[in-house]
Every structure is written in C-alpha cells, then in structure tokens.
Amino acid sequence: MSNSFPPDSVGLVQPQLLQFDIPLTLRSGKVLEQFDLMVETYGELNRDRSNAILICHALSGDHHAAGFHNSSDKKPGWWDACIGPGKAIDTNLFYVVSLNNLGGCAGSTGPASKNPATGRYYGPEFPVVTVRDWVNSQLLLSDRLGIHKWAAVVGGSLGGMQVLRWAISYPERLAHAICIAAAPKLSAQNIAFNEVARQSISNDPQFHEGRYLDHGTYPKQGLMLARMVGHITYLSDNAMRAKFGRTVTDFEQTGSNFGRDLRTGELSFAFNVDFQVESYLHYQGERFSENFDANTYLLMTKALDYFDPSVDYDGDLSSAFANSDCKFLLMSFSTDWRFPPERSREIANALLKADRQVSYLEIEADQGHDAFLLPIPRYVDALKAYLLGVHEELCDAPRS
Numbered sequence: 001m002s003n004s005f006p007p008d009s010v011g012l013v014q015p016q017l018l019q020f021d022i023p024l025t026l027r028s029g030k031v032l033e034q035f036d037l038m039v040e041t042y043g044e045l046n047r048d049r050s051n052a053i054l055i056c057h058a059l060s061g062d063h064h065a066a067g068f069h070n071s072s073d074k075k076p077g078w079w080d081a082c083i084g085p086g087k088a089i090d091t092n093l094f095y096v097v098s099l100n101n102l103g104g105c106a107g108s109t110g111p112a113s114k115n116p117a118t119g120r121y122y123g124p125e126f127p128v129v130t131v132r133d134w135v136n137s138q139l140l141l142s143d144r145l146g147i148h149k150w151a152a153v154v155g156g157s158l159g160g161m162q163v164l165r166w167a168i169s170y171p172e173r174l175a176h177a178i179c180i181a182a183a184p185k186l187s188a189q190n191i192a193f194n195e196v197a198r199q200s201i202s203n204d205p206q207f208h209e210g211r212y213l214d215h216g217t218y219p220k221q222g223l224m225l226a227r228m229v230g231h232i233t234y235l236s237d238n239a240m241r242a243k244f245g246r247t248v249t250d251f252e253q254t255g256s257n258f259g260r261d262l263r264t265g266e267l268s269f270a271f272n273v274d275f276q277v278e279s280y281l282h283y284q285g286e287r288f289s290e291n292f293d294a295n296t297y298l299l300m301t302k303a304l305d306y307f308d309p310s311v312d313y314d315g316d317l318s319s320a321f322a323n324s325d326c327k328f329l330l331m332s333f334s335t336d337w338r339f340p341p342e343r344s345r346e347i348a349n350a351l352l353k354a355d356r357q358v359s360y361l362e363i364e365a366d367q368g369h370d371a372f373l374l375p376i377p378r379y380v381d382a383l384k385a386y387l388l389g390v391h392e393e394l395c396d397a398p399r400s
Contacts, residue, residue, distance in 0.1 A: 005067075005068065007085065007086075008084045008085050008086050008087055009066075009067060009068070009076065009080070009084050009085075010042040010043075010066045010067035010083065010084050010085070010091055011067055011068065012067065012068055012069070012070070012071070013040050013042065013064075013066070013067035013068065013069065013077075014040075014069075015038055015039065015040050015063055015064070015069075015107065016038070016039045016040070016041070017036055017037075017038055017039075017107055018036065018037050018038075018039055018141065018144060019034070019035075019036050020034060020035050020036070020037065020137075020140055020144070021034050022034070022140060024102075024133070024136065024137060024140070026127055026128075026129060026130070026133045027129075027130040027132050027133055027306075028127055028128055028130075030127040032102075032109070032127070033116075033117075034109075034116065035102060035108070035109040035137070036107070036108055036109045036113075037099050037100065037102065037108045037109075037137065037141055038062070038063045038099065038100040038104075038106055038107030038108045039063055039097060039098070039099045039100075039141065040063045040064060040065065040066075040067075040077075040097075040098050040099075041095065041096065041097050041098075042065075042066055042067065042083060042084070042091045042095075042096040042098075043091035043092070043093075043094055043095045043096050044095055045095040045145075045147075046095070046394075049146055049147055049148065050149065050151060050394055050397070051093065051094050051095050051151050051391070051394055052094070052095045052096075052097060052142075052145070052147045052150055052151055053089060053094045053095070053096050053097070053150065053151055053152045053153070053154060053387075054097050054098075054138065054142070054150050054152075054153045054154065054166075054174075055079065055083070055089075055096060055097065055098040055099075055154055055155065055159070056101075056134075056138075056153065056154065056155030056158075056159035056160075056162035056163060057078070057098070057099075057100070057101065057155070057158075057159050058155070058156055058157035058158045058159045059157065059158050059230075059297075059300045059301065059304065060288070060292060060297075060300075061078050061079075061159070062078070062100040062104060062106035062107075063098050063099050063100040063106060063107065063108075064077040064078065064098070064106070065077040065078055065079040065080070065083055065096075065098035066079060066080045066083035066084055066091075066096070066098070067080065067084075077098075078373065079098075079373065081373065081374060081375040081380070082375070082380060082383065083096055083098075087380075087384070088380045088381075088383040088384040088387060089154065089383070089387060090384070090387065090388075090391075093387075093388075093391045094151060094387070094391070097141075097145065097147075099138065099141060101129075101134045101137075102129055102133060102134055102137045103126065103129040103296060103299045103300070103303075104296055104300075105292060105293035105296040109122075110122070110126060110293065110295075110296050110299070111123055111124070111126040111210070111293060111295030111296055111299065112213060112293045112295070112296065113126075120214065121211075121213045121214060122295075123210045123211050123212075123213060123214070123295060124209060124210025124211065124295060126295065126299070128299060128302055128303075128306075129299060129303060130303050130306050130307070131158075131161050131162055131165050131303055131306075131307045132165055132169065134162055134165075134303070135162055135165045135166055135169055135170070136169075138162070138166075139170060139173065142173065148173070149172070149173055149174060149175060150166075150173060150174040150175065151174075151175055151176065151390055151391075151394060152174065152175065152176035152177070152178055152387065152390055153166045153167075153174045153176070153177055153178070154178040154180075155178070155179065155180065155182075156180035156181045156182065156372035156373070157180075157181050157182060157338075157339065157369065157372065158182075158300070158303070158304055158307075159180075159182075160179035160180050160181060160182025161179075161182055161183075161304075161307045163177045163178060163179045163182070164177065164179055164182070164184070164309060164347070165307075165309060167321065167324040167326055167328070168309050168320050168321060168323075168324060171323050171324045171325045171326065172325065174326050175326055175327070175390070175393070176326055176327050176328075176329065176386075176390055177324075177326045177327070177328045177329070178328075178329045178331075178383070178386070179328065179329070179330050179331075179344075179347065180330075180331045180332075180372045181331065181332055181333055181336055181339050181344075181369060181371065181372040182339055182343070182344065182347070183339045183343035183344070183346070183347075184308070184309065184310065184317050184343065184346050184347050184350070185307055185308040185309075185310070186304055186305055186307065187343075190304070190338065191305050193229060193230070193233055194301040194302075194304060194305055196226075196229055197225075197226035197229055197230055197297070197301060198226070198297075198298050198301060198302075200221075200222045200223075200225040200226045200229070201219050201222035201223060201226050201294045201297060201298060202219075202222070202298070203222065204219030204220070204221050204222030204223075204294075205219075206218060206219045206220065206221075206222075207219040207222060207294065210294075210295055212294065218289070218293075218294060219294050220289045221289075222294065223285070223288060223289035223292065223294055223297065224282070224285030224286060224288070224289045225285065226285075226297060227284055227285040227288040227289065227292075228281040228282070228284065228285045231281060231284050231285075232281070233337070233338045233369065234338060234368055234369045234370045235367070235368045235369070235370060236335035236336070236337065236366060236367065236368030236369075237335075238335055238366040238368075239335070239366050239367050239368050239370075240277060242366065317346070317347070317350035318350040318351070318353035318354040319354070320350075321350060321351055321354040321356055322354050324351075324354070324356055327356075327357040327358070327359075328348075328351055328356060328357065328358040328359065329358075329359050329360075329361075329383075329386050330344045330347055330348050330358060330359070330360045330361070331344070331360075331361050331362075331363065331372075331379065331382070331383070332344035332345075332360075332361075332362050332363070333362070333363050333365045333367070333368070333369070333371040333372065333379075334362060334363065334364045334365060335365060335366055335367065335368050335371075336368055336369045336371060337368065337369070338368070338369040339369060341362045344360065344362070345360070348360045359386070361382050363376060363378050363379045363382075364378075365378075365379065
C-alpha cells in the first residue's frame with residue numbers, strides 16, 4: 001500500500017501506552033497496584049474538551065479502531081468503516097478515543113504482561129475482570145486526558161455493555177450512550193457457547209494450566225476451535241448461505257476461496273476439509289490463534305457472562321438506569337441471533353420505564369451479529385445523523 005490513504009481515512013496513527021500508578025480495586029476484590037492502557041486517538045480535542053467520543057471494543061477488539069499503523073498495512077483498524085473524516089463518527093467534528101481494555105493482549109496490562117511483583121508473566125494469576133472494572137479504568141483514562149464529560153460513549157456487542165455500565169456508574173460523565181447489537185445480560189445459550197470455547201482452550205495439551213508462555217508455546221488448537229465456534233455465532237444463516245452455500249473447496253488451489261459446485265461431485269469422501277465454509281473457519285481460527293492470547297480470551301468471555309447491571313437492583317433493570325442523565329441510542333440487526341433485536345428492546349423498555357430519553361432502530365441486515373462492524377448504509381446513515389445531532393448540541397451549548 002502506498003502512502004496515499006483514502007480521503008475519509010484518519011491515515012497513519014500512533015498508539016500511545018499510558019501508565020497508571022493508581023491502585024485499581026476490581027469487582028472481585030483483588031487489586032491491581034498499577035496498570036497500562038494502550039490507546040489511540042483520532043481528530044482534535046476542542047478548546048473546552050467537550051467533543052470527545054469514547055469507543056468501547058468487543059471481545060476480540062483492541063485500541064486500533066481506525067487508520068493504519070504503517071503504509072504497508074493491508075487492512076485498517078477494526079471499525080474504520082465508521083470512524084474517519086466525514087464518516088459516521090466524524091473525526092472532523094469529534095476527538096475519538098479508542099483503547100485496549102484491561103486484561104487485553106494488545107499492549108494493555110493483561111495475562112501476557114509481566115507481573116512487576118514477580119517478573120513472570122501474569123498468566124492465570126491475572127485477576128478476572130468485569131465490565132464494571134473496565135469502565136472504572138476508562139474513567140481514570142478520561143481523567144488523564146482531561147475529559148470531564150464524553151460527548152458520547154459508543155460500543156457494539158461487549159462494547160455496548162460497557163456503554164450501559166457508563167450510563168449507570170457515571171451518569172454525569174457522558175451526554176450520549178450509543179449501544180449497538182448488545183444485551184442487558186447473556187442468555188443461557190450464549191453462556192453455553194462461551195463455556196465450550198473456554199473448555200476447548202483449557203483442555204488443549206499446550207495450555208499448561210495457563211502457563212503456556214513460560215513453556216514457549218500456546219494452545220493453538222484450542223484457540224482455533226474457540227474462534228471457529230464463536231465465528232459461527234457471529235454470522236447469520238443467510239450470510240453463510242450467500243458467502244459459501246455448499247460450494248466445494250477447489251482441490252487444485254489449496255487455501256483458495258474459490259471452489260466448484262457440489263453438483264460436480266468432486267468430494268474426497270473422507271474427513272477432509274471439503275466445503276468452503278470449513279476452509280473459511282479453519283482460516284479464521286488459524287489467524288486468530290496467532291494473534292490473540294488464550295488467557296485473555298478466557299477473561300473476555302467471563303466478563304460477558306458476568307455482565308448483569310440489574311443484579312444490584314433486585315433484578316430490576318429500569319432501576320439501574322434511574323439516575324442516568326444521558327440520551328440513549330440503541331441499534332440492533334434483524335438476523336443477529338447472538339444478541340437479537342428483542343434483547344435491545346428489553347433495554348429500551350427498561351429505559352422507557354425509567355423515564356429516560358431513548359431512540360431505537362432495528363436494521364434489516366443479512367450479516368448477523370457482525371453487521372455492527374460493516375458499512376451497511378441504513379446503519380451508518382442513522383449513526384451519522386444521530387452524531388450530527390450530538391455535534392449540533394455541542395455547538396449550541398453555552399461556553400464556560
């Protein structure tokens with residue numbers, strides 16, 4: 001790739017490692033005496049520091065949400081479809097902050113970091129973190145950046161759960177909460193999928209009870225299987241049918257995405273990878289296993305399982321939002337069966353019961369849960385229109 005980036009790209013970006021020498025008490029009661037957060041920012045902070053947007057990532061996301069780290073990068077950040085000049089999250093208008101969550105494996109302190117107290121990798125000794133812990137660390141980040149109130153906190157999937165926790169824990173610190181393709185808590189089915197993924201990792205012979213880095217290895221097969229199971233849940237039946245159908249892998253082009261129709265009868269009649277969908281899952285699993293830490297995957301899925309903001313309010317979700325002063329935008333996708341639209345409607349109904357200001361949009365889309373990452377016109381246009389309204393509010397607000 002040349003140094004010429006698309007005009008709507010933020011271009012080259014430089015991650016920043018921020019160190020915090022502030023003890024952070026976690027939901028579990030354990031304490032991290034110090035920690036690091038890896039952060040990227042896009043756009044410019046205005047004079048009164050009111051135009052900042054926080055991006056909260058999902059399970060396998062990180063701080064690199066937009067732009068490129070070098071001119072040879074083949075792919076931009078994970079949400080580049082929505083972040084950039086003139087895009088839905090317009091960096092001409094907003095100062096956008098994206099971080100790698102605590103417990104992650106992209107530079108923030110996590111299981112693959114060295115424990116300063118022992119000099120060894122944290123590994124399985126890294127404490128379990130929750131969505132509440134992430135938001136508490138993000139509050140410290142906002143204080144470090146001098147941002148008293150976010151114009152909006154935005155996230156999809158597990159990122160959307162962080163958005164909800166912001167609105168509950170720190171209602172005075174955000175003006176808008178944009179929660180996309182999320183749920184107020186996981187269903188039993190979702191918890192079951194996560195447990196299958198965790199078991200596939202922890203039962204890999206190379207897991208070494210979480211001490212695989214000390215052995216110079218990692219649980220590749222377990223990570224691959226975890227990602228394959230997860231990836232199936234992120235796609236809809238329609239999306240998989242359109243992308244793969246029952247097309248057979250082209251045996252003459254190993255690893256190719258091209259294939260021949262099943263009707264040609266070119267099958268191996270063995271337990272080989274015959275179908276393109278099988279080849280695709282193997283490819284996704286292989287790539288993921290090379291780039292993501294296994295202990296971090298265990299932590300992230302547990303954070304998903306534990307999330308339930310109603311637990312402190314006798315199971316009444318509306319009571320959790322009683323003090324939330326921000327405006328809410330909820331978005332869901334018709335074929336998302338991991339976090340289906342009815343889960344977003346649960347949140348919307350709880351907010352209405354709490355007399356909060358909420359807008360809700362359900363988007364017809366065939367892409368399943370992954371739709372929130374994609375440039376689907378109605379979705380992107382709606383998000384852009386909403387954030388233009390946020391910008392207009394900022395312009396109309398009295399200056400201090």
